[in-house]
Amino acid sequence: MAWGAMILKMHAFPPSWIQPDWPAPKNVRAIMTTREGGVSLTPWDSMNLGDHVGDLPEKVQLNRALLQDRMQKQAVFLQQVHGLEVVSLTLDTAHGVQADACWTTSSERACTVMVADCLPVLLCDASGRWVAAAHAGWRGLAGVQGRGILEALVSRLPLSEDNLSSVMAWLGPCIGPQAFEVGQEVRAAFDDGSPEVSALFAPLPGGKFLADLAGLARRQLRSLGIHQVYGNDSQLPWCTASQSALFFSHRRDSRVLGQTGRMAACIWLEA
Numbered sequence: 613m614a615w616g617a618m619i620l621k622m623h624a625f626p627p628s629w630i631q632p633d634w635p636a637p638k639n640v641r642a643i644m645t646t647r648e649g650g651v652s653l654t655p656w657d658s659m660n661l662g663d664h665v666g667d668l669p670e671k672v673q674l675n676r677a678l679l680q681d682r683m684q685k686q687a688v689f690l691q692q693v694h695g696l697e698v699v700s701l702t703l704d705t706a707h708g709v710q711a712d713a714c715w716t717t718s719s720e721r722a723c724t725v726m727v728a729d730c731l732p733v734l735l736c737d738a739s740g741r742w743v744a745a746a747h748a749g750w751r752g753l754a755g756v757q758g759r760g761i762l763e764a765l766v767s768r769l770p771l772s773e774d775n776l777s778s779v780m781a782w783l784g785p786c787i788g789p790q791a792f793e794v795g796q797e798v799r800a801a802f803d804d805g806s807p808e809v810s811a812l813f814a815p816l817p818g819g820k821f822l823a824d825l826a827g828l829a830r831r832q833l834r835s836l837g838i839h840q841v842y843g844n845d846s847q848l849p850w851c852t853a854s855q856s857a858l859f860f861s862h863r864r865d866s867r868v869l870g871q872t873g874r875m876a877a878c879i880w881l882e883a
Contacts, residue, residue: 625649625682626659628858632782634842637740639719642879643683644732644784646858650675652873655865660873661689662726667873685880687724690714694751696764712752713765715744722880728860729852731786731825731844732877733762733833735769738778742770743879750794753828754801762832776837783844784877785859788851789814789824792863798823826850 625631626649632642650659651674656667661679663672680687688701691710699709701716701723714723715735723745725732730749736742744765746752752761771779789812799813799821812828813821826844833841844850852859865872 630784632734632843634780634782635840636736636780636782637738639740639882640736640743640879641683641685641882642734642743642782642877644877645679645875647860647873647875648858650678655869655871656873659875660860661876662728662874663689665873666871679876679878683722683878683880685722685878686720687722687876687878688714689724689726689876690747692726692747694747694749696752696755696759696761698761698764698768700768712748712761713744713746715742715765715769716881717742717770719881719883722878724876724878726874726876727784727786727852728862728865728872728874729787729792731829732784733829734782734784734877734879735765735779735838736879737769737771737775738780740881743881744769745877745879748825748829750798750801750823750825750828753825753832754798760832762829762836766836766838777839779838780840780842781833781838782842783826783829785844785850785852785855785875786825787853787861787863788848789822789827789846790848790851791853792823792825793820794823795820802828 628646628648630644652660652671660667689707691708697711698713699711701721725745725747733746735744812824826846853861853864860873
């Protein structure tokens with residue numbers, strides 16, 4: 613079958629892809645890819661969407677075309693650098709803009725972040741006026757002097773402090789507290805002396821810890837006034853490192869295979 617014909621036949625999402633279970637407005641759509649449903653070969657098999665991980669460019673482009681055909685929406689792929697830059701997506705926004713979060717009020721573009729252990733965070737408001745997405749690894753969550761990627765994103769959204777209660781968030785799969793071994797420097801980046809933060813770092817021998825990345829994000833969202841949080845509850849089924857058949861994991865795969873693919877979390881508005 614020719615590639616073009618293949619694309620035309622693939623509007624439905626593969627069964628393993630995750631459609632968020634949350635009370636978003638009817639005009640808000642979202643999807644989280646898994647490693648299934650694409651054309652890439654080992655170690656990127658098969659739905660690799662990252663163009664910076666050594667996969668054949670033609671495979672990546674076809675996978676991205678398959679994603680966009682299934683969504684029937686233009687996904688904008690950012691150049692993610694674990695930083696604090698936020699971009700507003702418009703019709704003129706091109707692929708590769710350097711940012712780790714994006715938002716839009718346009719129904720012509722899908723906010724998209726790529727992950728392979730980091731946490732994808734999707735946001736919308738109760739009236740369906742805007743959508744947003746953030747790439748939240750531990751560096752992005754910790755940020756600089758208490759201002760991380762979630763704080764940076766919320767500061768750019770078209771809302772005021774008195775309507776943060778209308779914002780809802782969905783957390784996708786990430787490396788879980790069963791597998792995310794970190795050093796003292798990571799704990800120190802979040803440590804504010806509170807028992808709540810301490811509980812998100814389980815001590816290991818040798819001064820290491822198991823960190824709860826999704827738990828840290830939930831705490832930060834609550835501190836921002838966002839209490840409607842759905843999705844990843846830090847349980848094993850959400851752990852990218854533990855679910856090798858379903859998810860890419862940079863930490864798990866790169867040590868053995870040298871590289872791995874990237875999944876994408878996308879959120880968009882229907883007109």
